[in-house]
Amino acid sequence: MMVIDAPEIAKVCKPGQFVMIRVNETGERFPLTIGDFDREKGTITIVFQEVGKSTMLLGSLGKGDEILDFVGPLGKPSPTDKKYGTVVAIGGGCGSAIVFPVARAFKEAGNFLITINGARSMDLLLYRNEMEEISDETYETTDDGSCGVHGFVTTVLSDLISQGRQIDLVFAVGPVPMMKFVSKTTEAKKIPTLVSLNSIMVDGTGMCGACRVNVGGQMKFTCVDGPEFDGHQVDFDELMGRLNAYLEQEAISEKQWVEEHGGTA
Amino acid sequence: MSEETGQTTTKKRERPPPTKKVPMPEQDPILRGKNFQEVALGYTAEQAVEEANKCLHCRNPKCISGCPVEVDIKEFIELIREKKFMEAALKIKETNSLPAICGRVCPQETQCEAPCIYGIRNEPIAVGRLERFVADYARAHGEPLPKLPKKNGKKIAVIGSGPAGLTCAGDLIKLGYDVTIFEAFHKPGGVLIYGIPEFRLPKEIVTAEVEYLERIGVEIKYNHVIGKIRTVVELMNEDGYDAVFLGTGAGAPNFMRIPGMNLVTVFSANEFLTRVNLMKAYEFPKYDTPVRIGNRVAVIGGGNVAMDAARTSLRLGAEEVIIVYRRSRDELPARLEEVHHAEEEGVQFRLLTNPTEVIGNERGEVIGMQCIKMELGEPDDSGRARPIPIEGSEFIMDVDTVIVAIGNSPNPIIPQTTPGLEVTRWGTIVIDEETGMTTLPGVFAGGDIVTGAATVISAMGAGKRAARGIHKYIFDE
Numbered sequence: 001m002m003v004i005d006a007p008e009i010a011k012v013c014k015p016g017q018f019v020m021i022r023v024n025e026t027g028e029r030f031p032l033t034i035g036d037f038d039r040e041k042g043t044i045t046i047v048f049q050e051v052g053k054s055t056m057l058l059g060s061l062g063k064g065d066e067i068l069d070f071v072g073p074l075g076k077p078s079p080t081d082k083k084y085g086t087v088v089a090i091g092g093g094c095g096s097a098i099v100f101p102v103a104r105a106f107k108e109a110g111n112f113l114i115t116i117n118g119a120r121s122m123d124l125l126l127y128r129n130e131m132e133e134i135s136d137e138t139y140e141t142t143d144d145g146s147c148g149v150h151g152f153v154t155t156v157l158s159d160l161i162s163q164g165r166q167i168d169l170v171f172a173v174g175p176v177p178m179m180k181f182v183s184k185t186t187e188a189k190k191i192p193t194l195v196s197l198n199s200i201m202v203d204g205t206g207m208c209g210a211c212r213v214n215v216g217g218q219m220k221f222t223c224v225d226g227p228e229f230d231g232h233q234v235d236f237d238e239l240m241g242r243l244n245a246y247l248e249q250e251a252i253s254e255k256q257w258v259e260e261h262g263g264t265a
Numbered sequence: 266m267s268e269e270t271g272q273t274t275t276k277k278r279e280r281p282p283p284t285k286k287v288p289m290p291e292q293d294p295i296l297r298g299k300n301f302q303e304v305a306l307g308y309t310a311e312q313a314v315e316e317a318n319k320c321l322h323c324r325n326p327k328c329i330s331g332c333p334v335e336v337d338i339k340e341f342i343e344l345i346r347e348k349k350f351m352e353a354a355l356k357i358k359e360t361n362s363l364p365a366i367c368g369r370v371c372p373q374e375t376q377c378e379a380p381c382i383y384g385i386r387n388e389p390i391a392v393g394r395l396e397r398f399v400a401d402y403a404r405a406h407g408e409p410l411p412k413l414p415k416k417n418g419k420k421i422a423v424i425g426s427g428p429a430g431l432t433c434a435g436d437l438i439k440l441g442y443d444v445t446i447f448e449a450f451h452k453p454g455g456v457l458i459y460g461i462p463e464f465r466l467p468k469e470i471v472t473a474e475v476e477y478l479e480r481i482g483v484e485i486k487y488n489h490v491i492g493k494i495r496t497v498v499e500l501m502n503e504d505g506y507d508a509v510f511l512g513t514g515a516g517a518p519n520f521m522r523i524p525g526m527n528l529v530t531v532f533s534a535n536e537f538l539t540r541v542n543l544m545k546a547y548e549f550p551k552y553d554t555p556v557r558i559g560n561r562v563a564v565i566g567g568g569n570v571a572m573d574a575a576r577t578s579l580r581l582g583a584e585e586v587i588i589v590y591r592r593s594r595d596e597l598p599a600r601l602e603e604v605h606h607a608e609e610e611g612v613q614f615r616l617l618t619n620p621t622e623v624i625g626n627e628r629g630e631v632i633g634m635q636c637i638k639m640e641l642g643e644p645d646d647s648g649r650a651r652p653i654p655i656e657g658s659e660f661i662m663d664v665d666t667v668i669v670a671i672g673n674s675p676n677p678i679i680p681q682t683t684p685g686l687e688v689t690r691w692g693t694i695v696i697d698e699e700t701g702m703t704t705l706p707g708v709f710a711g712g713d714i715v716t717g718a719a720t721v722i723s724a725m726g727a728g729k730r731a732a733r734g735i736h737k738y739i740f741d742e
Binding site: 008009012022026027028029053054057068069070071072073074202203205206207208209210212213214219221224238241242244245246249250252253256 | 449450451459487488489490493494495516517518520526527529530532533535536539540544545549550551552553554555557628629676677678
């Protein structure tokens with residue numbers, strides 16, 4: 001987790017939007033969804049997992065260091081200004097950090113808020129207290145059973161649905177398979193489901209098309225048309241394939257970084 | 266010209282054979298196909314003077330009317346003839362803020378060189394090569410800054426630092442305005458930086474031209490996506506800008522409506538070129554941004570961008586690069602010089618061919634492209650012969666990478682966030698042709714965001730027109 005001084009962006013950003021980051025002169029541009037923001041202090045919070053060279057480079061920065069380029073706020077905000085009724089907000093892993101400000105906005109708009117916070121194990125669960133504070137009902141799940149429900153976020157979601165609970169909107173952010181199965185879980189009952197996609201981007205402003213995704217048979221750009229889409233319409237398998245496009249090159253970059261800086265991953 | 270070829274009679278004055286332009290030295294095609302250094306090497310001083318000496322110094326020169334930014338061509342060529350190279354550069358800079366760029370990427374053959382009177386019988390005077398020579402000379406020898414008028418107290422926001430924005434900013438600063446350019450990327454230049462490759466337009470030249478503008482007072486704010494961090498309305502109402510110029514370009518890449526466009530090794534030319542040019546993917550892993558290039562690359566499209574993508578693919582190590590274009594050679598929208606350079610370097614052309622499907626494997630990688638052969642029919646709305654598919658002529662092209670270079674649509678961010686800004690059904694911004702003003706008072710626009718994808722120089726012409734429009738708007742009211 002990192003708190004960045006970016007007063008101009010903090011002044012106007014809304015939950016669900018993202019920033020493009022380039023850490024240094026040789027760095028790549030990559031998107032991170034805005035975790036939280038403080039308009040008074042002029043700060044943006046970003047939460048990320050060190051999964052490759054660029055996030056390791058970002059993670060190597062300490063207090064007072066500068067990020068060379070920090071562009072935003074990009075993408076469309078989450079539709080949080082509306083009262084739906086009951087909203088289930090689901091975060092998987094780092095996704096919880098993105099879900100938190102959106103969930104809070106849903107709550108502030110007068111919705112009954114249920115949160116499901118999932119991770120592989122207890123130590124990877126984020127924003128536990130914060131989620132609890134803003135939720136009318138909160139659940140935690142871990143793949144290994146070290147905390148909360150032993151299972152996936154969909155385990156809890158299926159239970160809620162089979163209990164016949166009225167759910168008006170599901171909002172899910174996390175790894176692609178998680179968002180895919182959440183969308184599958186809500187499809188039968190036609191519960192509106194929003195997912196926030198983490199496509200590969202180069203510019204983040206609609207110019208390159210690297211982030212294109214198939215939504216209901218139509219080509220959409222995650223950066224300008226999203227990042228949130230109807231989960232029932234998204235072709236998750238295609239998205240997965242496109243996210244894996246540079247695995248080989250990512251491994252080369254990561255290996256080089258680890259050799260030069262020692263293993264941090 | 267038939268009289269020239271026949272035997273002349275004794276009475277007729279002997280005329281020398283038509284002359285050609287002094288050739289410009291170029292890198293060897295085989296060598297340059299493997300590097301990113303500039304292809305054309307530019308004139309020496311002797312070559313420039315030799316070429317300039319041919320100029321007829323016409324009483325009514327036609328060349329100037331062919332220049333969208335009104336360069337005093339006759340005068341600057343005269344100065345070259347007198348070996349006053351620095352003065353020649355300053356003469357150009359009076360009306361053209363970016364001569365080193367124009368000298369390289371302008372289609373002179375359809376502009377200043379087309380109406381050249383000397384060119385009626387000979388190859389026209391090589392205006393572009395001469396412009397390039399003096400601009401490079403001035404940069405190398407440290408050009409003095411022009412005298413600027415006193416500040417007039419008005420400030421203008423220019424959105425986008427591409428050719429339209431830079432020209433507009435340069436003209437306004439010379440009129441005494443405070444000018445701030447807002448650029449979405451971390452580097453200035455727009456298409457000059459992310460689009461046009463290093464081997465055609467070295468980035469240090471773009472940087473130098475922009476630095477010149479900064480030295481005469483233009484301020485550039487990077488990483489500012491207008492419409493997101495600030496809106497046009499906020500710039501005018503809250504931040505105190507007296508006028509805004511929108512030069513945001515034709516940002517959004519078009520794809521074909523055929524299956525397979527979302528495969529992993531299908532790229533828009535924008536993505537491919539941005540990775541390579543702006544993010545320097547050709548130096549991966551020194552630079553972190555990678556680019557995937559296969560052995561057999563198909564580039565769909567026949568414009569300058571398609572040529573750039575094809576030639577870049579070769580330089581990245583592709584064994585075979587094929588331009589796939591649905592019309593014939595005569596209709597290729599690219600400059601002849603670009604087509605010629607691409608061919609020299611080994612790019613192949615599959616003309617009268619249109620893709621119908623890109624085929625992928627289970628990992629989403631391209632393993633082939635189905636195409637159909639085309640024939641030309643009657644001219645369509647654009648005046649070009651309409652390509653018609655030949656039934657039953659489908660075949661599969663063996664490729665592993667596809668680059669789509671079939672044009673761009675306007676970026677929607679500003680129109681979406683600027684109420685009252687009228688756009689056409691194609692998403693381009695509607696302007697008054699004379700002043701460049703949009704339907705919002707004080708908001709002007711020019712370049713690809715108005716015309717759809719066009720050339721660097723037409724965008725510069727639009728920037729110039731808008732600067733004049735802004736000046737009139739502010740001081741004639």
